[in-house]
Amino acid sequence: MEQNPYIPITMKLIKNLCETEDKLVNTFTLEFLSKEDEENFKYMPGQFAELSAYGHGEAPFGIATSPTEPGIIKFSVAKVGCVSNALHLMEEGTMVGVRGPMGNYYPMETFKGKNLVIIGGGFAFTTLRSMAVYMLDEKHRADYGDITVIYGARNPGLLLYKEELAAWEANPNINLITTIDRPADGWNKHVGFIPTVVGEVAPSAVDTYAVVCGPPVMIKYTLPVLEKLGFTPEQIYTSLEMRMKCGLGICGRCNIGPKYVCKDGPVFSMAELKELPSEY
Amino acid sequence: MKISKEKFGQSFDALAAEYQVIAPVSDAGSVSFKAVKKFSEVKQDYLNSKLPPKSFFFPQHEKLLSYKKEGKEVTVKNELKVEKTILFGIRPCDAKGFLLLDKVFKNDQYTDPYYFERRDNTIIVGVACNKIAPTCFCSSLGLSPASSVGSDIFLIDLGDSYQIEAISDNGKFLLGGFEGLEELSNEDQTLVDTIQSAETTSKVDVSTITAKLDKMFDSPYWDTLHEKCLSCNACSFSCPTCHCFDISEEVLKNEGSRVRTWDGCMAPLFTLHGSGHNPRDQKKSRWRQRMLHKFNYFVHNNGDIACVGCGRCIKNCPVNLDIRQAIDGVNKAELVVD
C-alpha cells in the first residue's frame, strides 16, 4: 500500500514566537526529526500543510518558510479556534503532527525572467514570505527580474516577520514598501490602504506578474487598481482560503465549482478564477 | 448458467465460514445489510435497504489513527484491519454507486487507503431487481434493474433458482467453488429476458443537464428550489454516492484518535471558516451546490453523473423535496441571457 496520506509525520515545535502586538498571531518553527522526513517533504512556495495539535485537532496553514531554509518549516497562525488556540499555548519542545506538503504552488517556472509584484495584507503574508525568500536566495535571484513587495497591516505592531522586513529594507535586491492604515507615532513610511498604495507605487505591468494575498475585501479593491495599471487576469495570481479537512480533494468540503481548493489550488490565476463560479 | 437456491445456499453457508458475509436481512419493518452466517437468514423478497451499503467501504464513523501523549512526546499508530468480505444482494444502483465512489477516493493525486483496503478485499454479489418501486429511476441514468455493472457475480432471481454469471476475475474465482450449475431451460430464459428488458417507470431526462447547469450558476431557479428544505442530512446520508466527511479528534486524557465521520453539504455549518465567514450560509447556495456537484462538477471531474436513481433520498426526505422534480426544474428553467 502507498503511503497513507492521512497519517502525519511527527515534528518538534522548537520556537513559539508571538508576532503581533495584539497577540493574535504566532509563528511556529517546526524541526524535522530526520533527514528522511525532510527529503520526503519537498515543497515549493505557496503550498500548505495540515498541522496537528494532538488532542485538539488538525488545521491547514500556509507554509511560511522557503525550501531554501533547511531543517525547519514555519507557520504563522491566528488564534481563532480549537487548534490555533492549542498551538498558541503549546510549549516549545512539544511534538506535533504535520501532513503535507499539499496543494499546488506559485508558478515559479512561469515567473522566471519576469518582474514580480508581491502584495500582501495582514497575516495573509505567510506564503508570500516563502516566495520572496525563495527568490532572494542566491541560487535563484538571477532567475527573476525586479521584486517589489507591498505589505500592509492595520498598524505597525501587526506586521509579521519584522526581522525579515528590516533586512529587506536594507537589501538592494528587493524593493520593500510597507504601509499602515492610519498614521502612527514613529512611523515614517507609507500610510494608506493597500489598493491606494498600489496605485501610488504604480508598478509597471510590462513583463510583470502580480501575486496578491489578503482578506477578500482587500483583494476586491486591489484587482481594479492592477487592471488599470495594465495587468491582465493571466498576470495576477492569488492564494485562496477555504475550510478544509482532508486536504486531499476527497472530503468534499472546499470546492469552488469543480475545483477543490486543497488539491487544485490554493494558488489560482485570476484568469482561472474567472472560469469558476463567482460565489461558492 | 443457473443454480438452485438450495445448492446456492450450501455454497453460501460454506463461504460464510471463510468470509465475512453481509446480506440483506429484515430489520424492524424494513431491510438492512448485516453480517449473516447462513443463507436462511437472508431476506429473499426485498426492494432495497433503507440506507446504502457504502458504509461497508466508507463507515459512518472510522478511526484514521490513534495516538498517546507522554509529556511533550507522542506516539502515533494506524491500525486498519479488514476481513475478506462478500457483499451479497447488492442492487445494480448500489453496485454502480461503488464505482462512482471509487473515483472520489482515488483522484489524480491521492488514494484513500482505508476505503480501498476494504474495497479490494470485498467481492460483490449483485442481484437484479424483480420488482421496481415508483421511486426508482435508474433507467434514466444509464442503468437498468438488471445491470451487472459493478458486480463481481451477478444473480437473477428465478423463484427457486438463480441465473448466475461471473462478471469479473474475482467473480470467476468465487464461482469456481460453486457446485450444481446447470443450463437454463427455455422457460428460465424467457423469465431472464423479461427481467433484463425491464425499465424503471419513473423517468427523468439528464441528457442535457450538465451543459445546462454550466450556464445556470446565477439562475433565479435556485431562489425557490430550497425553500422547504430543512438543511438536515437525511438525503446525503441516504445517498450511495454522497461522500463528504468531517475529521475530528476523540480524546480521553492523554490518549485519543483522529476519526472521520459522515458529513453533508446540506448542513449550514459545513463550510464555516475559522474566521467566522461562511461561504455557503444560505440554503440557496447549498441546494445549488448539491445539484451542481451531482449533475455537473462530478461529470467534469469524473465523467459521470453522481446519482444512480435509487430513490432513497426521495423516500427519506422529511419534506418530500424530490430530486426528480429538481432535475425537471433545471431542464425547464429559462436561461438568463446577459
Next chain:
Amino acid sequence: MTSTIDELRKTARQLLTDGKVDVVIGYEKGSLPLKATPCFVRSPQDVDKLIWDETCENNLAAFVAKTSGKKAIIAKGCDSRALMVLLQENQLAREDLYIIGVSCQGVIDQRKIETETGEIIAASLADGKISVQGIECDKVFSFTEVKDITCQTCRYPNPVLEDVHIGGSIEVTEQATAFADVIDMENKSDSERKAYFKEQMSKCIRCYACRNVCPLCYCQECFVDCNSPKWLTGGVDSAENLMFQTGRALHLAGRCVECGACSRACPQGVDIRALSRKVNKDVKEMYNHESGLTEEVKPALNVYSADDPEAFLVKE
C-alpha cells in the same frame, strides 16, 4: 373537507390579492402517494395548489422565521401552539403573521401502511377510508387504523391562536389516562428500559432531520455543533446518539408542543417521542404546564418563581 379547501384557497387568494401578505405557507400535493409537501404561494393564481387533508403532516411553523416578509400560515392545533411558543420567545413578530387556523383530524402514518402493503404505488383518500395499491399487496384501511401515534392522543386539534378559522371545530373526546404510554415505560424495569433505548438509539444516523423539522429547535449553533467545548463526539453508537436525543429533549422541556413531526421525519423510525413525552409529563406534573396554550403563560423553564418545585434538585 372539500368546502374547507375551497374556503382555504379563497382566503389565501384574498390575502395575496389585497397585498396583506407576501406569501402563504401551506401544503401542496407531494410527489409520493399519501404525501403532502410544504409550499410557498406568492401569487393569487397559484392558490389552487393548496390542499388540506390527512396527509398534511409537516409542522409549517418551522418555516415561518426563515421566510421573509409578511406571511400567512395554515396552522393546525399543534402548529398554532408552536407559533405561540415562538412568539413568546420573541422569534416572530405577531404583526408579520396571519394565522389561518384549521382544525385537524390527525395525519396518516405511511409507515404503518407500508408494513402491510410494501411501498405504496398509488392511494386515494375518501370518507375516512384509504385505498392503497402497494408493491406487495393492495388494501383498504380506515383512517383510524393508520392514524399517526401522536394524533391518537391529541388534545388540541383546534388552533389556540388564529386570525381566521376555516372549516369546523373538532370536539375532543374523553381520553384514556393522560401519558399512558409514558407510564407504561416508567413501569418497565431499568434493564428493560435501557435495552429499549439502546436498541432505538442504535438506529439513529445523526442526520438531524428531527431537530431541523422541529419549529422550536432554532439555535444558530446547536450544542452538537459546538466544538469549544465539544459536548458530543462524531460517534454514532447508541451512547452518543442517546446523549444527543436526551439533550434535545431536555432543551425542549416545557416547550415541545407534541406535534410528532420529529418522529415522522426520522428516516430510521427511531422512537424519538418517547423521550419528549416523558419530559412533557414531568413538566406537567411539576409545573402544571403545557406549552403554547395561552399567551400569558410563558414556557415553564423560561420563568422563575420562588416556589418552583425542586424535587429533582433537592432531597426532601
